[in-house]
Amino acid sequence: MVYLAGPGHGGPALVAAGYLEGTYSEVYPRVGQDERGLRQLFRQFSAPGGIPSHVSVTTPGSIHEGGELGYVLVHAFGAVMDNPDLIALAVVGDGEAETAPLEGSWKGISFLNPERDGAVLPILHLNGAKISGPTVLARKDPGEVRALLTGHGYEVIEVEGDDLPGMHHRFAAALAHAWGKIRAIQAAARGGEWDGSRPRWPLIILRTPKGWTGPESVDGVRVTGTWRSHQVPLSGVKGNEEHLRVLETWLRSYRPEELFDDDGAPTAIVRSANPDGALRMSANLHANGGLLTRDLDVPDFRDYAIAVSHPGAGRAESTRKLGELMRDLYRDNPDRFRLFCPDETNSNRLGAVFEASDRGFAERTDPDDVGISRNGRVMEVLSEHNCHGWLEGYTLTGRHGWFATYEAFAMVSASQTVQHAKWLEEAEKIPWRAKVPSLNILLTSTAWRNDHNGFSHQGPGLIQNVITQRGTVGRVYFPPDANCLLSVADHCLRSRSYLNLVVIDKQPQLQWLPIEQAIDHCARGAGVWSWAGTDDGSADPDIVLACAGDVVTMETVAAAAILREHLPHFRTRVVNVVDLMTLTRRKDHPHGMDETRFKELFTDHVDVVFAFHGYPGAVHQLVHGRPDADRFRVRGFIEEGTTTTPFDMVVRNRASRYHLVMDALNNARRTPPGASDLKAWCQQRLAEHETYVIEHLEDMPDIREWVLGDWADQG
């Protein structure tokens, strides 16, 4: 069993249990099982320089940080997928139970297969209150709570009271019953006696008073059973004799003289309750998943390459190639690879996976259904929170996977992304935590290609959040075509303990590099595309045209082509950036280019027109500190969007090929002869586009306004 503690300030219970089991002292020898160690254990708790009051990365036996509430069940379900012998005991606090992510996660059992997956045993611990008031579930009619969880599909077992030792016995009986029920379900399923319907998994509702066994009242005010016992029930122990007396009485009520010997070590009566070695929940190997991680059997990604005779030779849906690679990952790794996606696997062109696996679904299927069954392992649920959280639980227990989602809606689970990055950042510092497979996020259906949806579907915001993570963890990739995507994906699948954000569109797009060139390009992270520019390296270019992101790469190559055609002697250098973090200084990120390399690409004085997939500010902040960073003029998504064509999108956001040409000429080191003619030509092209849009749309005046808006200052 692995134990996941949802309740935030319930953390001390897990730390204490790990200490009593001996694990804590094994991983932190300074917190030994003696008086000095006990003192250390107490002093570090929720104190500066110590550990937080919730479970965290520092807690042995945990894969779940209790800081931000709501994710205990998604982590539990992710942990047991493809782990048939694991039971995840997940305690849900009644505060946490009010959060949306938690409420959305009960349905994990609708996706669990008792043959192949382990089980989650949720314990809904209703102690009645959160920080400063009662909770919804604690104050609802108990029959309603039972109906709610029965409706989610569980067999509800209830334990309530405050009598001791009666409660211990009743709770032990409940656990035994639940365990028996789980094993019976699994035995039937694994013994061929299963009708295929979704089992009614057990769930325990535990009702105890908040602050149970603590001081009943303080200063004449009731504490036990109320929100007043949250965190600090006795605030005046330093100056108030009575408080100190209450504290002592309270702590002595646990009879420490029976539990600890004269040296402060747990006595035999305590130690005898501990199982051995990895059976201790605080030493469960699944909670240090790096120890159980086996490399993926990754097929040679070159086998999926697209033949590219010359740059821009043809169009292809790049993500289809990744789908084919994933299909074979499913075939070759039936126990340790999964794709998690909110109902968009086909939409995202990853549908080849269905040749190897159905969607997993434990509820009823119909004869008309396609590619969905209880045996499926492609995880589709229309919930970014579930997808992201399941993958977190899956990777933290040592398995591999991807979360693929629409770019804009990656913000739905942005907080999970940030919190998981924090977990990985802190785990890096803890020697006993082994590295785990990276969390790989594929963003597709991007801002630039949402012809039928529109503004709500156009938002590259998650990039803004990932670039601020520590260099030890955060990575952002913009493969410009299928072969680069394959190379990047291969790298991500082999990496450990990173957060890899990969951004690429799903629509047919121009292909640029043959596979060997793609590999070399991705390994460097950024490079000059000499075939695209006119820069022969013999002298400084007049302008550097840089790009990161597929659509803007196309615009950049087109801009360079226009310049080459109209002004053949104008020296244009085209730089494509796959690995965004190469732009930063190496002191800020390990992928940062050294100064020499940076100058090779961008010089240290020539202006750079940078077409970027996301918000321009992302690049502005990354190049800060580079030589003369002011010369970077970034075009990108400036929050202009609607239901429109990709080309109209780049026009609206002033990142079209014509804008880039004008930017290049306006910022070049020298003004070539013919520059003003070419600028006029670009303006003409844009005017034609505008005319086309207006005619096409007839008399929609707002469109006209949008297209014309702010045109004047384009100069």
Place this chain on the structure above:
Amino acid sequence: MVYLAGPGHGGPALVAAGYLEGTYSEVYPRVGQDERGLRQLFRQFSAPGGIPSHVSVTTPGSIHEGGELGYVLVHAFGAVMDNPDLIALAVVGDGEAETAPLEGSWKGISFLNPERDGAVLPILHLNGAKISGPTVLARKDPGEVRALLTGHGYEVIEVEGDDLPGMHHRFAAALAHAWGKIRAIQAAARGGEWDGSRPRWPLIILRTPKGWTGPESVDGVRVTGTWRSHQVPLSGVKGNEEHLRVLETWLRSYRPEELFDDDGAPTAIVRSANPDGALRMSANLHANGGLLTRDLDVPDFRDYAIAVSHPGAGRAESTRKLGELMRDLYRDNPDRFRLFCPDETNSNRLGAVFEASDRGFAERTDPDDVGISRNGRVMEVLSEHNCHGWLEGYTLTGRHGWFATYEAFAMVSASQTVQHAKWLEEAEKIPWRAKVPSLNILLTSTAWRNDHNGFSHQGPGLIQNVITQRGTVGRVYFPPDANCLLSVADHCLRSRSYLNLVVIDKQPQLQWLPIEQAIDHCARGAGVWSWAGTDDGSADPDIVLACAGDVVTMETVAAAAILREHLPHFRTRVVNVVDLMTLTRRKDHPHGMDETRFKELFTDHVDVVFAFHGYPGAVHQLVHGRPDADRFRVRGFIEEGTTTTPFDMVVRNRASRYHLVMDALNNARRTPPGASDLKAWCQQRLAEHETYVIEHLEDMPDIREWVLGDWADQG
């Protein structure tokens, strides 16, 4: 009634209804009730330059964009709060029903008061499928679904079938029953016949086949009742004769000749179904809430000011003052102001509101409870999604409020923040949409002061997302003290259609400005604090020390004091920034300072050491394009955190007063005599801190490593 359409691609139904009711043509005269208008209506649908396939800002009668799924119920509940006569009919699609935000929002009725609030009538429309597969709720046993919703507290009414006109009659009966039930609950509550218990509000489950009344099968494959009818059931109408025939048969099955006259206008039979004027759901004034908005009765914020005899004279919990202002807003505006907060109102020092209003709660309350009752109007639910969404619904229907939350956990609802900003940005362009009260977000319990929690509670990420919103909508404020907070809050409360992000800590903090100075400072958005520096304006300063954010402002003032004491002839200018967007160029944001003002504060060539509350990159990207932006050296939160003291936090993130002094000396225009002594002194202070931390923590070796890490390059 106001209608909120949850299902994404269910949008056309609402557009069509608005058109048939005549509203659409009233607000878009080009889409008239004639053949040309019909053509326009059809052509614009889900086409470039047109409208998205979901309900959007452009849809009259809507306050809910169906693009990002999950928020239909939170918007509905927010809309009916303090709107006793409004019923929000909220259709939940069974795809949307899988999202976490939606699952977390059924419990809105646990916070609704039938005396004072209106009602939400949810219609869970289970048509069985989402984009490419079945849904959980559609495939669960109907008894389980009933149990689930009964458990949430609803009276479940079920309508199922595909027979016509039988379904129309049965659904009409269900609506009538639900309406009668709602009115009965309200009549009892308002007539004094209510026992105070939470009513069992009605909810309708509607089960119809997906694609109902569309083509049953296409190319021999079943379409109706399956995911294949999602979006485009007939893909080949342009080239496939059979598809075209099926399309014609399908559309003719609605008997258009009875519904439209020869000019294409709806016939009397259609028009007779429409109610008049604002009773048409598409013309509901609540869905254009700016028309109903009444200014808040805002007390004079000067009355809450803290007396400040001189800068730094004393400490105060600044947010307490805002709490007092809010208390009086509650008293003076009992029908149109609410605070929404995830169980942290007291923790965030806003507890004065409880002098004017309890927390609102419709479930059982106990005698031991404090400040919570069914009559309360302070909204505490441990769900950022509910808080944010309720406030959105509340403001979009013309009322005022704040969402107050822990800074790090603002990322939980970041996607809602972004999507609401998009709504406001687009609404700005639509002449018939009146401006609504701003969405005000207070971030407190910030990254710099989380002594007892730690790294999971330290994340200023939302700033990264708000600064990328359009200048018409996004605003970010860092009031450095209570009086500035009052001035900023007053401005936010009076503003319209903005997204106001206000960031300030809740702990006791130094107070800097008397109220009149604070007002002037906030009106300018940024200013020189001449009392803090040594710059007399007679010449360029040697360095500019800038700051935005309370903790880093304290460090900056301290750094300036150290410099003044040790090097009195070193010219230091201190600039405090309250309104972050003043840093941008005016072409990028209307708050951007003009060049003259920018130079007055920052010069155009003196280096600037900028201490920032959030990630340094935020400032780097905002000052891009300003004269010699490279000279801005920004210190801020660089993702270093743990359970520790505020001072240790600024040390870890290299933003302490000592770091700022060394930065100032390293980047000053001239090296003053004594500079190296002062730098050595600073290093000594930091070494003492390190020693103190290490001694205090005895033998925790990892702490030592953290404090010492990367120290070498501070040189």
